[in-house]
Amino acid sequence: MSDSPEFITVCQLMRTHGVKGHIKAMPLTHDITRHKSLKAVSVKKTTGEILELEIEESRQTGTLWLLKFKGIDTPEAAKFLVNADVMIPESERLPAPEGEYYIDDLVGFRVKTEDGRKVGEVLEVQELMTVDAFHIQFDPDMQQEFSKKSILAPWIDDCVKEVDEQGRFIVCDADYLKSLCPEER
Numbered sequence: 001m002s003d004s005p006e007f008i009t010v011c012q013l014m015r016t017h018g019v020k021g022h023i024k025a026m027p028l029t030h031d032i033t034r035h036k037s038l039k040a041v042s043v044k045k046t047t048g049e050i051l052e053l054e055i056e057e058s059r060q061t062g063t064l065w066l067l068k069f070k071g072i073d074t075p076e077a078a079k080f081l082v083n084a085d086v087m088i089p090e091s092e093r094l095p096a097p098e099g100e101y102y103i104d105d106l107v108g109f110r111v112k113t114e115d116g117r118k119v120g121e122v123l124e125v126q127e128l129m130t131v132d133a134f135h136i137q138f139d140p141d142m143q144q145e146f147s148k149k150s151i152l153a154p155w156i157d158d159c160v161k162e163v164d165e166q167g168r169f170i171v172c173d174a175d176y177l178k179s180l181c182p183e184e185r
Contacts, residue, residue, distance in 0.1 A: 007089055008088060008090050009028055009087050010087065011029070011067075012028065012085055013067070013082060013086065014064070014082065016078045017066055021078045022068045022078070025065040030100070032063070035058040038058065038067075038086070040055075043085070044087055045080070055067055101163060103132060105165075107123065108122060109163075110168060111172055114161060114172075117142075118139065118169075120138040121137055123135040131154045131156060132155040135152055136151055136153050161173060
């Protein structure tokens with residue numbers, strides 16, 4: 001497996017635990033019980049090296065997971081996995097809960113205003129410290145009204161009115177978008 005968009009990270013390994021090679025993991029998924037269905041995984045070490053490993057045992061402890069990999073039977077043997085990412089094929093990703101979205105799925109969505117005008121496209125979604133934000137590029141025929149430059153629009157109720165996964169578009173408040181645009185159009 002490689003570090004490509006076809007794979008997602010489900011947890012980050014933290015520190016060894018006990019004497020039998022267990023390692024604590026921080027889940028990066030909405031389903032805290034996801035560890036139960038993990039078997040064959042790719043582990044990306046901090047060096048960038050990717051290993052194919054098999055999870056022999058897993059359990060939940062509070063908000064963390066305790067994982068045991070096949071063939072790793074001591075804390076010393078597990079130590080090289082500290083801070084590594086556990087990845088699975090994107091095809092094994094669980095569906096997002098109702099009303100929630102995976103950020104990377106929104107890239108390429110069209111941006112519409114509340115009156116139905118198509119004004120641009122989502123280039124990427126950025127996870128900022130306080131809010132997620134849509135990086136929007138306006139269509140050439142809308143640049144006079146909005147901006148030739150792309151903008152970051154916050155994912156807040158004042159700006160984003162609707163996300164339509166089926167139609168692959170987001171509806172934004174036109175006045176709010178205009179307030180984010182630089183003066184020079």
